[in-house]
Amino acid sequence: MATLKDTLEARGRDLRESVTNAGFTVSLLLQSLRLFFVDLRHRRRFILDQLAVCGISPLPVVCVVGLFTGMLLALQIGMELSRLGQSEAISNMIGLILFREMGPFMTAMILTASVGSAMAAELGTMRVSEEIDALECMSINTTSFLVMPRIVAMTIMTPLLTFIGCILGCVGGGLVANTQLSVSPAVYARNLLASLQAEPNQLGPLPEEIYTGLIKAAIFGALIATISCATGLKASGGAIGVGRAVRSAVVRCFLMLIIIGYYISWIFFR
Amino acid sequence: MIRLQDVHKSFGDTHVLRGVNLELTQGETLVILGRSGTGKSVTLKHIVGLMKPDSGHIFVDGIDVTSASNEQLQTVRQRVAYLFQTGALVNWLSVRDNVALPLAEQRKLSSAEIRERVEESLQSLSMLEAADRMPSQISGGMRKRAALARVLVAQPKAILYDEPTAGLDPVMARTVSHLIRDVQSSGDRMALVVTHDLELAFSVATRIGLHYKGELIELAPPDVFKQSKHPVIRAFLDGQSDLGEEGLNQ
Numbered sequence: 001m002a003t004l005k006d007t008l009e010a011r012g013r014d015l016r017e018s019v020t021n022a023g024f025t026v027s028l029l030l031q032s033l034r035l036f037f038v039d040l041r042h043r044r045r046f047i048l049d050q051l052a053v054c055g056i057s058p059l060p061v062v063c064v065v066g067l068f069t070g071m072l073l074a075l076q077i078g079m080e081l082s083r084l085g086q087s088e089a090i091s092n093m094i095g096l097i098l099f100r101e102m103g104p105f106m107t108a109m110i111l112t113a114s115v116g117s118a119m120a121a122e123l124g125t126m127r128v129s130e131e132i133d134a135l136e137c138m139s140i141n142t143t144s145f146l147v148m149p150r151i152v153a154m155t156i157m158t159p160l161l162t163f164i165g166c167i168l169g170c171v172g173g174g175l176v177a178n179t180q181l182s183v184s185p186a187v188y189a190r191n192l193l194a195s196l197q198a199e200p201n202q203l204g205p206l207p208e209e210i211y212t213g214l215i216k217a218a219i220f221g222a223l224i225a226t227i228s229c230a231t232g233l234k235a236s237g238g239a240i241g242v243g244r245a246v247r248s249a250v251v252r253c254f255l256m257l258i259i260i261g262y263y264i265s266w267i268f269f270r
Numbered sequence: 271m272i273r274l275q276d277v278h279k280s281f282g283d284t285h286v287l288r289g290v291n292l293e294l295t296q297g298e299t300l301v302i303l304g305r306s307g308t309g310k311s312v313t314l315k316h317i318v319g320l321m322k323p324d325s326g327h328i329f330v331d332g333i334d335v336t337s338a339s340n341e342q343l344q345t346v347r348q349r350v351a352y353l354f355q356t357g358a359l360v361n362w363l364s365v366r367d368n369v370a371l372p373l374a375e376q377r378k379l380s381s382a383e384i385r386e387r388v389e390e391s392l393q394s395l396s397m398l399e400a401a402d403r404m405p406s407q408i409s410g411g412m413r414k415r416a417a418l419a420r421v422l423v424a425q426p427k428a429i430l431y432d433e434p435t436a437g438l439d440p441v442m443a444r445t446v447s448h449l450i451r452d453v454q455s456s457g458d459r460m461a462l463v464v465t466h467d468l469e470l471a472f473s474v475a476t477r478i479g480l481h482y483k484g485e486l487i488e489l490a491p492p493d494v495f496k497q498s499k500h501p502v503i504r505a506f507l508d509g510q511s512d513l514g515e516e517g518l519n520q
Contacts, residue, residue: 042377126361134358137318137351138372138424139344145375 025230029222032148039144046145050153054221055160058114062107062165069106070169073097074176087181091188092195094173099196099213100269103166104158105261108220111158112253116228119150120249123232124242132233142233151225158221159214166213212268219264220257227252271295272317272350272428272460277326279312286312287323288484294428299454299461300489301471303506304481310464311355313481314430317462318352319343331427348376351426355433357417359405365416366392366401372424391423395449411442418449428460429453435467443467450474468507472496480506 040047078090123146126132135142170192177183196207228249235245272294279287286309294300304310315321316328319335328335330346338346359368369391373384392398395415400408408416414434421429434450435443447470454461454474464481465471471478472492479489482502488495498504 129356130354130358131360133315133320134352134354135360136320137347138375138420139347140371140375 021230021234024234025226028143028147028230028233029151029226031143032151032226035141035144035148036152039141039148043144043149046149047152050149051157053118054111054115054150054153055157058110058161059164061110061114062161063168065106065110066103066165066168067172069102069165070094070098070172070174071176073102073169074173075180078177078181082181087177087183088187088191090177090181090183091170091173091192094170095192095195096209098166098169098173099209101213101261101265103162103169104213104217104220105257107158107162107165107217108224108257108261109254111154111161111221112224112228112250112257115154116224116253117246117250119225119228120232120235120246121242123229124235124245127233127235128238128241147226147229147233150229151222154221154225155218156221158224159217162214162217163210166210216261216264216268219260223256223260224253227256271329271331272462273327273329274313274316275327275329277313277316277323277328279309279316279321279323285484287316287326289326290484290486292479292486292489294460294462296427296460297458297476299450299463299474299476301463301465301475301478302481302486303466303468303471303478304464305466305506308481309484310481311432314352314432314462314464317430318347318350348424349427350430351421351424351428352430353414353417353421353432353434355436357405357410357413359413359417359420361405364402364404365397365408365419368405368416369401369420369423372420376424387423388419391419394422395419411438411445414438414442414446415449418453422453426459428462431461431463431465433465433467434463435465435470443470446470447473482506 073094074090077093078087081087081090081093123132126146132142132146135145174185174188174192177188178185193207196209231245231249231252235241237244272292274290274292277287277290278285290313292300302310302313312321316323317330317335319338323336326336330350333342333346335343335346359365360371363371366388370384370388373379373387379387389398392401395418397412397415397419400412400416405413405416431450435446438446447467450461450463450470451474453459461474463470463474475492477489478492478495479486480500480503488498488500488503490498495503496507
């Protein structure tokens with residue numbers, strides 16, 4: 001039977017490992033930021049490759065999830081609003097919910113599951129099959145070669161996918177509003193734009209709500225890529241180790257998305 | 271010159287290296303024999319700074335790898351190349367791009383010069399035909415050759431071969447051992463080969479040692495090594511599973 005000392009020692013080791021991993025992840029992000037300015041010219045090809053990986057493959061899922069999330073929101077909120085005789089206010093709520101919170105979070109979840117997990121698996125496999133050791137032996141900076149292009153690509157593609165997902169969500173919401181709640185498309189669109197322009201033209205041509213959502217999405221993108229790469233790079237122990245790294249990357253991403261997401265919202269909307 | 275001085279390394283309770291000493295000079299091909307899992311590859315990884323010893327020193331051309339700065343480590347890694355057991359090619363790059371990688375990353379040569387050196391290296395290992403294939407589309411033997419081309423293109427002063435014939439059929443193993451011999455005879459470079467393949471060892475070595483219980487025993491020329499009376503070496507050469515421990519105990 002494990003003694004109290006053994007249990008405390010094990011918890012202590014876990015804590016030390018968690019702190020070490022967190023430190024490694026932060027240092028990877030900072031190094032990548034520095035290397036972006038130093039190595040951008042040499043990494044254009046890898047960044048373009050990663051833009052395709054991060055943007056094109058998850059696009060169909062983002063579109064379908066965006067559309068149905070908007071429809072679901074419209075259905076649930078619409079039923080309550082119609083009871084209060086406020087059906088026309090549905091687009092205000094859908095726009096705000098999608099662009100502020102649901103859009104970035106939903107896209108980040110999809111990207112964690114599809115792209116982040118793949119990044120952790122790819123780098124984990126490279127680690128256990130000694131490919132990363134081989135790169136280090138050739139004096140190749142693995143952060144510049146493997147990590148920075150992925151972080152840059154995710155930081156660019158997450159807001160873009162979020163925007164597409166939100167637009168489709170609004171379209172889906174409009175379909176339900178029109179067919180189930182008899183809200184005309186013109187009223188729906190007018191209220192939607194009005195809700196997104198509470199304080200118009202503060203940041204540029206697009207409504208402020210959209211900017212804040214996209215900034216949040218960009219931060220989420222960087223977060224997913226950094227955590228996934230860091231976890232993959234630390235993989236050990238063959239195929240089981242890679243599987244463990246993927247699971248760990250997805251769990252860490254989900255936790256960080258919800259925690260960091262709250263604080264970003266707190267900064268923007270308090 | 272590569273020199274290991276009283277190198278110790280443990281993983282948990284397992285003491286893998288117990289005071290390894292060796293010296294490798296220009297033009298020499300030193301083979302370290304030993305059973306799988308005895309720490310032969312660990313010795314190689316220490317030389318290129320992939321692992322740090324618990325104690326002891328490793329010198330490459332006078333640079334102490336154990337306390338080297340990043341710049342010094344980079345110098346060491348440009349002089350000493352490592353051929354991994356699996357080849358360790360980057361899976362999402364073609365064979366040609368893999369071979370070009372060390373030169374492209376050094377950013378010292380023009381694209382035309384890199385192309386020329388890559389073609390030359392691939393040609394020397396009869397890999398030109400497979401140059402545009404991905405690593406997953408070629409056989410194990412071809413992957414080893416591609417990895418060797420990647421090593422040679424950087425023109426290192428020393429090459430560390432980690433089990434170069436492991437997992438290959440006898441014909442391919444012989445081809446790889448001929449390749450190593452050709453590479454060694456074509457220049458004045460050092461080579462350190464770790465293997466359990468006796469045929470490879472006796473065909474390429476200028477000196478052979480046996481890695482046993484964390485130490486190197488009997489570093490000697492192949493003919494002397496073959497005649498050794500050491501019970502562990504005799505047992506290894508005769509393929510006995512207890513590696514002569516009875517003889518040692520007597």
